[in-house]
Structure formats: structure tokens, C-alpha cells
Amino acid sequence: MTRITAQRKPRGGKGDWIADRVLRALIRLALRLPLRTRLRLMGWTVARVIAPLAGYRARAMENLAHVWPDMPEPERRRIADAVADNAGRTMIENYDVPGLLARMQDAPITGAGLPEIEAARAEGRPVLFVTGHFGNFEAPRAALVARGWRIGGLYRPMANPFFNSHYAANMHALSDPVFEQGRRGTMGLLRHIRDGGMGVLLFDVYDSAGVTLDFMGQPAPTLTSAAEIAVKTGALFVPFFGIRQADGLSFEVVFEAPVPHGPPVEMMAEVTRRLEARIAAHPGQWFWIHRRWKPKRQRKRAARAAAERG
Incomplete structure (x- = not known):
């Protein structure tokens, strides 16, 4: 029987180019702002706009539930939003190398x-x-x-x-x-x-x-x-x-x-x-947005390993 394999979308196409141009523009805009305003803006944008739309908030909440299943949903949401806020601040900080070095010197x-x-x-x-x-x-x-x-x-x-x-x-x-x-x-x-x-x-x-x-x-x-x-x-x-x-x-x-x-x-x-x-x-x-555990994939791997041993 012939296996039909789904082809991955090639990287470097028009969609990637557009996404990069949008991100470059956002970075350039943010770097023109005073530091405190810049960090608040990027933190808010990632937490309130990008993370919900891209599914990052949902993924972070899913990971939190995986680790702390008894944690109430409002607390998981609060942590997920804090994670996204920190991610936005971190990204723009690391795009201002001279500024980061000056801040960290003392x-x-x-x-x-x-x-x-x-x-x-x-x-x-x-x-x-x-x-x-x-x-x-x-x-x-x-x-x-x-x-x-x-x-x-x-x-x-x-x-x-x-x-x-x-x-x-x-x-x-x-x-x-x-x-x-x-x-x-x-x-x-x-x-x-x-x-x-x-x-x-x-x-x-x-x-x-x-x-x-x-x-x-x-x-x-x-x-x-x-x-x-x-x-x-x-x-x-x-x-x-x-x-x-x-x-x-x-x-x-x-x-x-x-x-x-x-x-x-x-x-x-x-x-x-x-x-x-x-x-x-x-x-x-911590970056709870990462797929750090992938429990479904781990269960499949464990099942395959058990079958091979059996």
C-alpha cells in the first residue's frame, strides 16, 4: 500500500516574508520609544494580542494544567498572561544590545x-x-x-x-x-x-x-x-x-x-x-509556551518501545 505523505509548506515563501516585515516594523517602532514605554508596549502587545490569536495563551494554560492540574483556571490565565508579557519584554530588550549592556553593567x-x-x-x-x-x-x-x-x-x-x-x-x-x-x-x-x-x-x-x-x-x-x-x-x-x-x-x-x-x-x-x-x-x-512535554507523543513512543520489547 502506498503511503501518502503530506508535504510541508516550504520555508522562505511570501508568508514568511510578510510576517518578518511586520515584525521588523514593530521592532523598529518599539525601539524609538523610551525604555519603560517600549517594554510596557511589547509586553502588552504579546500578552493581549499576539498570544491569544496565535494560541500561545491556550498552550501555556494547557502546560500549566499538565503540571498543576488542581490550579484554578483564573490563576492559569494570570500566569499565562505574565509569561507572554515577559516574552514580549525579553524580545525587545534583546534587540537593543547597546541598551541591554548599559542596563546590565551595574x-x-x-x-x-x-x-x-x-x-x-x-x-x-x-x-x-x-x-x-x-x-x-x-x-x-x-x-x-x-x-x-x-x-x-x-x-x-x-x-x-x-x-x-x-x-x-x-x-x-x-x-x-x-x-x-x-x-x-x-x-x-x-x-x-x-x-x-x-x-x-x-x-x-x-x-x-x-x-x-x-x-x-x-x-x-x-x-x-x-x-x-x-x-x-x-x-x-x-x-x-x-x-x-x-x-x-x-x-x-x-x-x-x-x-x-x-x-x-x-x-x-x-x-x-x-x-x-x-x-x-x-x-x-518561565516560557510555558514551549511544547516541553508533548505527552501524547511520549505515550506513543512508550507504546512502540513496549511493543518492540514484547
Whole structure:
């Protein structure tokens, strides 16, 4: 029997071009406004317009129900709107690299890991920072770059190639070297770290190639590549977080104690626990819009695996 496969719509077509032009115009408009007005505008636009229309609010509420089934719907909606507001603010902050660096130059930096990363820098030892899509995840990197540090990273390219061109350029503007996710990019980051450099990796996205770890009480496939790079290079493995403050404008930057080297799965379980603690304290600052768990897909995979074993 012939299988009919639905063809995916090719990327880079007219629709992607139009969407990118609209977004570019919105970014240019917002960057002309004073900072506080800009952040309020982008937060409100994403939370009240884009998130409901694009289904992001519904997805966030669905994820919240998956993790906290007893949470009342009004509370889930409140958190989902806070998530979208933070996403809008984060996007426009990261498109103003000089402004973000200026703001973060005097931002408070705390945490048990700070003395260790300062010692590593003085001695030329590598450091691999790890974090999630929480608060503004670029704020800690900006705080160090503004103080003269050089910190690379690995980024996941956007599906829209027109948007990705300026998104990637913006990533490079904050601090090089920045590598695109994939085998070549991972090898580039590995070489940079091995040579005594510093880099950042985000780990909290669904990846079917990952090992299943509990995240917020639910199984979630998680890549162990960050821990593996740290072990291979001897790098300090340091979780960090940029926590947005109540004014919606400022941040507290926390560099936590390094995670000791060991089996990569155990290392990733520990950084997952660190992220969970931050989410529990500030649930509106994590990106609940992500399809982090995909429970239906996981159940199908488990059923296939059970059938193959049987």
C-alpha cells in the first residue's frame, strides 16, 4: 500500500516574508520609544494580542494544567498572561544590545558560583553556563559582557529564514563566538570551551533524542549534551538566571554553585532541579509556551518501545 505523505509548506515563501516585515516594523517602532514605554508596549502587545490569536495563551494554560492540574483556571490565565508579557519584554530588550549592556553593567550579580567563575577567568579555565528560557536568559551574559567578559553560545535557528537573519545577527552583536545549533555548531562551541573559553547553553526544550527526566513532576526528554561538553572539556558547569524584578525593568543576576562533574544524566537532573526551583518561585517568568512535554507523543513512543520489547 502506498503511503501518502503530506508535504510541508516550504520555508522562505511570501508568508514568511510578510510576517518578518511586520515584525521588523514593530521592532523598529518599539525601539524609538523610551525604555519603560517600549517594554510596557511589547509586553502588552504579546500578552493581549499576539498570544491569544496565535494560541500561545491556550498552550501555556494547557502546560500549566499538565503540571498543576488542581490550579484554578483564573490563576492559569494570570500566569499565562505574565509569561507572554515577559516574552514580549525579553524580545525587545534583546534587540537593543547597546541598551541591554548599559542596563546590565551595574545590575546586581550574586550567587555561590560567582567567586568560582571569577577564579576560572583569572586562570584561563573554561566555563560552561547553562540556563533555561526563564526571565531574560540573555541578561546574565550581558551583565558579564558589559564587565569585559567574552562569552559565546549556541542558538537554535528560527524557522522563518527572513527573521532568522537579523535574529542571528543580534545574537552575534552581544558577544561572539555564537554558533548555530547542529553538529558543526556544537563542535565549534566544544573547541571554544576546550581552548579555555566560556559559553552558554539553554537546555529546557523538548528533544526526542534526549533522555527522559522529570521536569516539574512530569517526564520530559532532555538532551545531555551540555553536561557532556562540560565533562569533556573540564569546564565549570554553572547554572545562571536573570530574574526580572517587580518593576518589569530591572534584573537580579544569579550564578549558582557549579554542578559537580559526574554522569551527564545526573548533572542534567541537577540543573533541571535548579530551574524547577526558580520556576516555583516565579512561575510567570518561565516560557510555558514551549511544547516541553508533548505527552501524547511520549505515550506513543512508550507504546512502540513496549511493543518492540514484547
